Amino acid sequence: MADLGEASLAGRPVAQAAGAGSPVRIGDVARAAEVSTATVSRALRGLPHVATETRQRVLAVAAELDYRPNLPAARLAAGTTNTIAVAVPDPAAWFNATMVGALGREMTAAGYDLLLSGVANLDERQRFIELNGVRSGRSDAVVLVDVALDEAAAEAFVAQGGRAVSVGFRTKALSSVTIDNVAVGSDATQLLLRHGHRRIGLLSLDSGDSLNFSIPAHRAQGYEQAHAEAGLTPDPALRVSTSNSWAEARRAAHALLQSAERPSAMFAMCDEQAFGIMLAARDLELCIGEDLSVVGVDDHDQSRLVGLTTVRQHVARQGTVAAELLLRMLQPSVEPPQHVQLDTELIIRDSVGPPSVD
Amino acid sequence: MADLGEASLAGRPVAQAAGAGSPVRIGDVARAAEVSTATVSRALRGLPHVATETRQRVLAVAAELDYRPNLPAARLAAGTTNTIAVAVPDPAAWFNATMVGALGREMTAAGYDLLLSGVANLDERQRFIELNGVRSGRSDAVVLVDVALDEAAAEAFVAQGGRAVSVGFRTKALSSVTIDNVAVGSDATQLLLRHGHRRIGLLSLDSGDSLNFSIPAHRAQGYEQAHAEAGLTPDPALRVSTSNSWAEARRAAHALLQSAERPSAMFAMCDEQAFGIMLAARDLELCIGEDLSVVGVDDHDQSRLVGLTTVRQHVARQGTVAAELLLRMLQPSVEPPQHVQLDTELIIRDSVGPPSVD
DNA sequence: GGCCATGCCGCAAACGGTTACAGACACGCG
DNA sequence: CGCGTGTCTGTAACCGTTTGCGGCATGGCC
Structure with a gap:
């Protein structure tokens, strides 16, 4: 506790004028906080088995040094990416943009990044599926917006450990949110x-x-x-x-x-x-x-x-429902695919009237 | 050459029913092709210093084994992510969606992934900037769509090695595409x-x-x-x-x-x-x-x-110009920031007429 | 025939974290 | 006092690539 003062005195990080000179690594934090890298890792991620006092010292030192964990390294070691990939036929179309907006809001709040891909034809769809299988470590899960997969392809995808939710299209193997x-x-x-x-x-x-x-x-x-x-x-x-x-x-x-x-x-x-x-x-x-x-x-x-x-x-509700399905799917416990069907509603405006008499 | 037949006979990869069992790693390919992992890596990425014959054998074996390189590992080792992060205030707004669509098309064609973030207020902007600095290894560059950075913040960002292009807002330190x-x-x-x-x-x-x-x-x-x-x-x-x-x-x-x-x-x-x-x-x-x-x-x-x-x-042209600026910026040679200003055009339709006499 | 340049290729050291496992220590209880 | 229990922490083995450097042929040239 005595040396806490040394490390975390200031309110804001020292400017440090790093100039991309020497990036701060977890070892630097560990050394400055006089703990091991294991403890730093645990402390920063809020894992248990760290004494409150130690955790606070680590946090202070990390802030002081302006430490940013290297994502690829963390992902490689942990085998998880905290990223979800979404495929849409055309990102500029209203439905898709609104969907992506809603989905992104939810997933960002849950700590996930959103990887967006335009998938406009069968070749691109094929490429997307291949690129985003679990094995590549690009993403933890995939959401297909109006991009259908045939039953066999869907099953193959999940058989390889892939997780996906489908929006607008229902397949047995995948969770889905659709309308009637x-x-x-x-x-x-x-x-x-x-x-x-x-x-x-x-x-x-x-x-x-x-x-x-x-x-x-x-x-x-x-x-x-x-x-x-x-x-x-x-x-x-x-x-x-x-x-x-x-x-x-x-x-x-x-x-x-x-x-x-x-x-x-x-x-x-x-x-x-x-x-x-x-x-x-x-x-x-x-x-x-x-x-x-x-x-x-x-x-x-x-x-x-x-x-x-x-x-x-x-549309936005479909996005939030898709996000819920995703988050549930990302839990360690495996559940069977869920299928949600949302209501639609006829909205009467001026564009309909009786036929004109010719 | 004799053993080539053993590995690459079939037209399509063996189904392999992996069931997420044992992912194929680069070492497996190396072993099967009877070369080192270094050679596999070089062959698959089209780097020089690989004999044509060897390269083809590696390619065939990799296809046979349905090998997919692990991205986080590659990113960690190479120190590059082939990902660009884009911040937009509201992904569902027409301008932003159209912009992201155009940008995504270009960047995907160039082999980059697009990470999309909704950044609706100053806190989120701050968070985005912190999260996407070079040090995190989340992305190689950032594009800010209608998200302004003050001069000091922009300079700090590039001083740390960050690369960014700004759309809709002009700052000295960043490349930009704007209109008048x-x-x-x-x-x-x-x-x-x-x-x-x-x-x-x-x-x-x-x-x-x-x-x-x-x-x-x-x-x-x-x-x-x-x-x-x-x-x-x-x-x-x-x-x-x-x-x-x-x-x-x-x-x-x-x-x-x-x-x-x-x-x-x-x-x-x-x-x-x-x-x-x-x-x-x-x-x-x-x-x-x-x-x-x-x-x-x-x-x-x-x-x-x-x-x-x-x-x-x-809008779409602004997107493609932004993509060009990005790609140029991602080259090893450092260039000063570029500023592009595009033309606008008055489109006359029916919504304007003389004032009605009251 | 010796020597150098050149083209391929392999060895092994990074890259920067996470985490299984074990050790250390304090504490309570019989 | 010995022992089990529980909490905290450290050691070190990964995670799966990339890449600098050196080795080894091979071929051309003097």
């Missing part, structure tokens, strides 16, 4: 049918771009199902698909709306596509909600602004 | 003045939320300057500020537009705020472009949809 996409498609379509629409266009997502085929497929299924329940069969000509960019959606909608028997309403896979439809309608001087009804999915920040009726999914 | 924010403010304001507006509201950004005070300050300066050039003095009552969320902007605009002498036009710091203004106008049944003119900044994806006149900044 059949219900999404059905709810949207039913709304349009109730308003009296009989020619309802379906703007689907390209399977080429998307790595998660099941989402558009299930929503389309809901669309079919709603028609069937009403005793109707949708015209296949009313079905087109694009990527999730509004620009492409606009082009596709433009073409469809100029066809001989144009739809009186459109259901789009996401609000960004719906925006594209609205732009196309504007081009053709069709009034939204009168000449053309539109329903999207997501409840994008801007949907309210343009009065878009949509099926809301709580 | 005074011109942005001035261009937008001049447009409104030319249309005959005399009461132009300014929706600024909270300095509390934003870590980059200079952006709203400079734009406000352009606003003042444009007024001064026209021989006018803006009414301070027309100046409010919020965060960059449209919801807050909406509330603020709502209040301002209900005041006795309401502005006939508004200039917002970003398109998201402008959207909020447009919502407020809708609430009050004011017609955009007639009863109220609005100008934003960014050229957000949705701006076109709602006909928002705005000052476009090329």
